[in-house]
Amino acid sequence: MSYDFDRIIDRKNTASLKWDYTKSFFGEKDVLPLWVADMDFKAPPEVIEALNSRVEHGVYGYSGKPNNFYESIINWMNKKHNWQITKEWISVTPGVVPAINLAILALTEPNDKIIVQTPVYFPFFEAIKNNGRKLVNNPLIVEDNKYKMNFKELEEKIDEDTKMIILCSPHNPVGRVWSQKELSRLVDICIENDILIISDEIHSDIVYKGYRHIPIASLSQEAKERTITFMAPSKTFNVAGLSTAYSIIPNRELRSKFNERLNTMHLGLSNIFGTIALESCYTYGANWLDQLKSYLESNIEYTINYIKTNLPEIKLIKPEGTYLLWLDFKDLELSEEEIDELLIKKAKVALNKGTMFGEGGEFHRRLNIGCPRRTLEEALYRIKKAIHTKK
Ligand SMILES: Cc1ncc(COP(=O)(O)O)c(C=O)c1O
Known part of the structure; x- marks a missing residue:
């Protein structure tokens, strides 16, 4: 079609x-x-059809997340990003931005330093500052007509108060799809300095010919243990208004801290239309x-x-x-x-x-x-x- x-x-x-x-x-x-x-x-059209049929049902009470919903995410990650994940690693959130805020609250302390690499999606700044953490900026550099991470300065800026980096992968607004080499170098620096990686991969499905999105957590066992990945069908299938995203957290301890916050704030409840849209996007899209x-x-x-x-x-x-x-x-x-x-x-x-x-x-x-x-x-x-x- x-x-x-x-x-x-x-x-x-x-x-x-x-x-x-x-x-x-x-x-x-x-x-x-x-x-x-x-x-x-x-x-x-399959997504619209699935939503229409649920609208016609007419009863919109509280909803859960069926097994097919999780299966659709697991299959999408496997097929599209060659990343094998399990159901328990997944937590559903009303958006990536709320999830970033939750991760900051759950996994860092007031005054901890969190790194961003500007120019970058601006709600990262607010998430750090509004939650009483310190923003450390390590701007991207342009070399050979290409935006790159400035690893040299990154290493110089890190100190014992630096606990987290928020990665935008692919990077909004400069459109970079980070290579395996770049991501591996970042992981090495984070391991060396015991820094958690928050990886916002909301744009991961819109990658053009000649490039491949690599979930940073899929690089190695060590990367997997220190990364919290955020994804959603919202950019890919234009369903952002349905407020449904998810996090993937393989590390049990990090996941339990994150989920505790999520549940305390009652943010883990699902939106029935977002749930249906996600499953049909990933199944038929x-x-x-x-x-x-x-x-x-x-x-x-x-x-x-x-x-x-x-x-x-x-x-x-x-x-x-x-x-x-x-x-x-x-x-x-x-x-x-x-x-x-x-x-x-x-x-x-x-x-x-x-x-x-x-x-x-x-x-x-x-x-x-x-x-x-x-x-x-x-x-x-x-x-x-x-x-x-x-x-
Ligand atoms: C990098 C990035 N993260 C997150 C979002 C928004 O995510 P959500 O609407 O799920 O909070 C956007 C939207 O533009 C974005 O570009």
Whole structure:
């Protein structure tokens, strides 16, 4: 079966964060939104069918997680990521971000130091600071036109108070799919310094030709013992609004501490629709996902070519994974406010501001290409027009 990703679906007035809340995030109602990380595509038809049939049942009382639900996760990990996991390692959470907060609370103490590598998904910062832990930033570096982890400085920054690192793998917003060599080096440093690894792998299924996502916990027995992995079908199948994610924690002690917090806060209850969607995504969604990735890859190619030809002032590095492009506006020689003015007021497009992602985000904007080609064409055309009428 072939899926139609070109179809424009009107998402206005559906309580969509991306489409209906731009006024509160960007100060403008009438902007084309290519910001928050969800896509403008329908979920796979089998998922919609499974949800519809449960909706029709009409009784929406408390729900549990059937065995098939866990089996679908175990099979997906095995088939897609060559990682053999067991049911007891899995805990269901209402999202990856709440789970990161829980892991910080359960596995570190106030004032412990936690490392992040900016530019990176900004809720990591809040999770560290709001829970009274100390944020240590070890920014990524760009070498040979590629973002890399700065291992040298990482080793220098670690001290006895450093207890955890939050890894983003694949990395939002720079689109890196970390290689085995890079992940192994990180694990070695963490073993040497007794540091726990929180691995946010929510983007792991959107990885392009020539790259492979490796769950860091699958690298070795030692990696497995010190890693807490977070995954979800939410980015992959565009079901983020169903608030269902899961953690994989092989280490019994870490898992029991994490689950204790999860249960104390009553966050382990499942959302019936999220449960059904996850199981059907992982059971029936593989073909849809293959076609989605081809579509996204062609959107990326289109954007790169468009920018090369029409907007050479904007620089970007082709992502290895994710549907997020990290655009560098530095060569325009404008201030942050002027870039906002240009994009939001003049071009009327909403992209995420780079500085949200911390150090290294200056003069950058994040473009979400998870949309029909026509939407992307319109957004790029508007940006071109806005930049070129400025001159
Ligand atoms: C790296 C990363 N982690 C987590 C999330 C959000 O996860 P959740 O909605 O499950 O809390 C996102 C969404 O953009 C993300 O990019």
